[in-house]
Amino acid sequence: MVSEITKKSISTIHEYLKSFKLDSKEKKRNYSKKLNQKSTKIDYLEIDGKKIIRYTNEFWTSKQRQAASIHEISYRACFKAQLPRFFIQLLTKADEIVYDPFSGRGTTVIEAGIMGRRVISNDINPLSEILTAPRFFVPTIKEVEERLSEIKVDYRSEAEIDLSMFYHKKTEAEIVSLKNYLKERKEKNEEDMIDKWIRMVATNRLSGHSKGFFSVFTLPPNQAVSQERQKKINEKRDQVPEYREVKKLIVRKTKALQRNITKEEKVKLAEAGKTAKFLTSDARKTPEIEDEKVSLIVTSPPFLDVVQYSKDNWLRCWFNDIDVKEIEKKITITRKLDEWTKVMKEAFKEFYRIIKPGGYIAFEVGEVRKGKIKLDEEVVPIGIEIGFEPVGIVINLQEFTKTANIWGIENNEYGTNTNRIVLFEKK
Numbered sequence: 449m450v451s452e453i454t455k456k457s458i459s460t461i462h463e464y465l466k467s468f469k470l471d472s473k474e475k476k477r478n479y480s481k482k483l484n485q486k487s488t489k490i491d492y493l494e495i496d497g498k499k500i501i502r503y504t505n506e507f508w509t510s511k512q513r514q515a516a517s518i519h520e521i522s523y524r525a526c527f528k529a530q531l532p533r534f535f536i537q538l539l540t541k542a543d544e545i546v547y548d549p550f551s552g553r554g555t556t557v558i559e560a561g562i563m564g565r566r567v568i569s570n571d572i573n574p575l576s577e578i579l580t581a582p583r584f585f586v587p588t589i590k591e592v593e594e595r596l597s598e599i600k601v602d603y604r605s606e607a608e609i610d611l612s613m614f615y616h617k618k619t620e621a622e623i624v625s626l627k628n629y630l631k632e633r634k635e636k637n638e639e640d641m642i643d644k645w646i647r648m649v650a651t652n653r654l655s656g657h658s659k660g661f662f663s664v665f666t667l668p669p670n671q672a673v674s675q676e677r678q679k680k681i682n683e684k685r686d687q688v689p690e691y692r693e694v695k696k697l698i699v700r701k702t703k704a705l706q707r708n709i710t711k712e713e714k715v716k717l718a719e720a721g722k723t724a725k726f727l728t729s730d731a732r733k734t735p736e737i738e739d740e741k742v743s744l745i746v747t748s749p750p751f752l753d754v755v756q757y758s759k760d761n762w763l764r765c766w767f768n769d770i771d772v773k774e775i776e777k778k779i780t781i782t783r784k785l786d787e788w789t790k791v792m793k794e795a796f797k798e799f800y801r802i803i804k805p806g807g808y809i810a811f812e813v814g815e816v817r818k819g820k821i822k823l824d825e826e827v828v829p830i831g832i833e834i835g836f837e838p839v840g841i842v843i844n845l846q847e848f849t850k851t852a853n854i855w856g857i858e859n860n861e862y863g864t865n866t867n868r869i870v871l872f873e874k875k
Contacts, residue, residue, distance in 0.1 A: 461538065461839055461871075465503040466490060493841070495828045501840040508534050508844060516562055517707040518583050518717075521652050523553035524671050524760050527812060531844070531867055532556040532746040535810040536563055544743035547802070549731035549795065554580030556746045561720035562713045568737060570727040572778045575764055577726040578651055582644040583705070584721030586714050592702050595642045596695045601625040609766065613678040614655060614663040615689050622694035623662060626650055627767055649701045650694070651764050660697060664689040671760035730778070732794040740804040748812040749792060750779065751823065789826055796834040800874065809836065809872040824868045836872035843868050 468488050488505040508530035515529035532555060536546055546560035547568040554576065557567040561584055569580055605624040615623065630647050633639040639647075655663040655672045664687055666678055673681065682688065727736055731749075765772045782788050799809060809831070813823035824841050831838060844867040 462501070464538070465505075465507075465840070465842065468503075468505055468507060470506065470509075493825065493828075495825060496832070498832065498838075500828055500838055502843060503840055504843040504845065506845050507842065516558075516709050516713060518562075518586070518705050518709050518713075519553075519555060519558060520705060521553045521579055521583075521648075522656065523579065526553050526555055527748055527867065529555055529559045531812065531869075532559045532810075533563070535746050535808070535869075535871075536560055536565060536744065539808045539810075540565055540744050545741055546744050546746065547737070547742045548747045549734070549745065549799070550747050550749045551576045551580060552748075554583065557720075557724070558583055558717070560746075561717045561724075564716050565720065566723050567720050568725045568727070568742065570729055570731060570734060572728060572730055573761070573775055574728050574770055575651070575761055575768065577728060578644075578768055579648055581721070581724070581726050582641060582648040584717045584724060585641040585645070586706060586709065586717065587642050587645050587702075589699065589702060589706070591642050592645065593699055595646060596698060599626060599629045599695075607766075610675060613675055613682055613689070614666070614763075616691040619662055619689070619692045619694060623650075623654075623767070626694060627769075631769060645702070646698060647768070649698050649705070651767055653694075653697055653701055654763050654767060659692065660700065662692050662694055662697060672763035674762075732791070732798050734798060734802065737802045739801055740807075742802045743804060743807045745799055745803065745807075745809045745811070747810075748814075749795070751814060751816050785821060785826065789830060792827065793830050793834070796830050796836070800834050800836065803874045805874055807874050808839070809870075809874075810842075811870045811872070813868055813870065814866075822868070824870050827870045831870065831872045835874070837875050839871040839873055841868065841870050 466488050488503050491502050491504070493500045493502055519529050532546075532548075536556075536559065540546060540560075542564040544565055545568060546556065546565045547570070548554075548556035549570045551557060551569040551571040554569055557569040557580060560567045569576065571577070601622050602625050603618060603621045605621040605628070607620060607624050611620055626646075630639065630643060633643050650662075653661050655661055655666050657665055657667060664678075664682065665685060666673055666681060725736060727734060729736065759772075759776070762772050764770075765775065782791070803809065811827055811831075813827055816823060828838055828841070
């Protein structure tokens with residue numbers, strides 16, 4: 449594990465990144481073939497006439513510190529908890545506000561809560577709040593079991609859409625009964641944190657690749673394929689949906705999420721949850737956030753049409769009575785780089801308003817279209833124009849992962865197994 453670091457323990461961020469080394473235990477587990485040097489590789493990019501320093505190293509690894517099990521919620525295009533932890537640990541202290549304007553499954557804010565920071569989460573997709581907020585208030589297994597036992601199942605229930613290619617008839621009835629129960633509780637203003645926890649877990653278990661999900665085998669595990677595509681998968685695999693007991697699987701996943709989280713971490717999450725803000729706004733306009741209150745933004749924005757968030761989440765939206773078409777209208781997905789940079793520029797103006805002097809942005813972007821477009825090099829001039837000082841580009845080279853294989857990544861030259869983070873400071 450990398451030793452604890454604070455602003456006081458290093459003279460400058462530059463010096464820390466330049467001299468960074470994994471500790472002796474980590475060196476033995478550092479499998480990156482692209483990076484054999486003992487410390488950070490330094491080079492420079494010239495962007496709009498300004499030299500930008502670039503730091504390349506394995507700054508964190510999935511093996512370095514097992515992320516808290518509370519993070520284990522499937523969501524397309526999410527980074528690992530070690531990424532926000534690195535910057536939160538380096539750039540903030542207890543009780544300072546950490547914000548993610550494109551929160552997704554909530555990795556940044558959950559990790560910040562565990563680390564004793566206050567949090568603000570924003571995502572224009574309301575599924576983000578559904579998947580994030582309940583994990584700040586972790587119920588006991590007994591509380592979940594007792595609540596589930598109170599929910600009546602009508603085995604005559606059917607979904608208003610055809611889901612027979614995903615679910616056994618009994619499983620579908622259990623899902624629909626749970627959906628109706630949660631809808632009624634919410635409409636009556638009676639939905640509490642235990643209900644919200646059950647909603648979060650059920651939303652996460654709707655479809656996937658193992659018997660831990662409600663559905664028959666489907667791919668990939670963190671998105672729902674279309675009904676027609678699922679029929680083809682069933683035909684190819686010669687499979688039919690078998691019965692999966694919904695309540696039993698919710699309890700199993702609840703136990704898994706709480707597998708390694710400590711009492712102290714639960715307390716810190718609950719404390720952060722008391723003052724947390726969960727927004728569903730456009731990141732370019734967040735009046736709910738006061739001027740100069742945020743100490744650190746750690747985020748990854750929507751890329752150039754790489755991920756179709758609302759389309760991928762149609763089944764989750766159905767379960768939660770969310771209008772997919774309305775979400776599609778709001779989410780920024782564009783194939784054109786100039787349009788993407790225009791949207792990001794507007795977002796950075798808002799970031800400048802809410803970040804306090806001395807605060808930072810760690811903006812994770814990828815190489816898209818097989819490395820032809822490096823979004824980090826597009827982001828630097830945006831930040832400079834708005835008034836931020838570029839600290840540099842941090843590139844974390846990670847060992848090849850199974851997740852990368854799922855998305856068709858074949859090497860370390862491009863893809864989800866290399867994180868590229870543009871770091872800015874507001875002077």
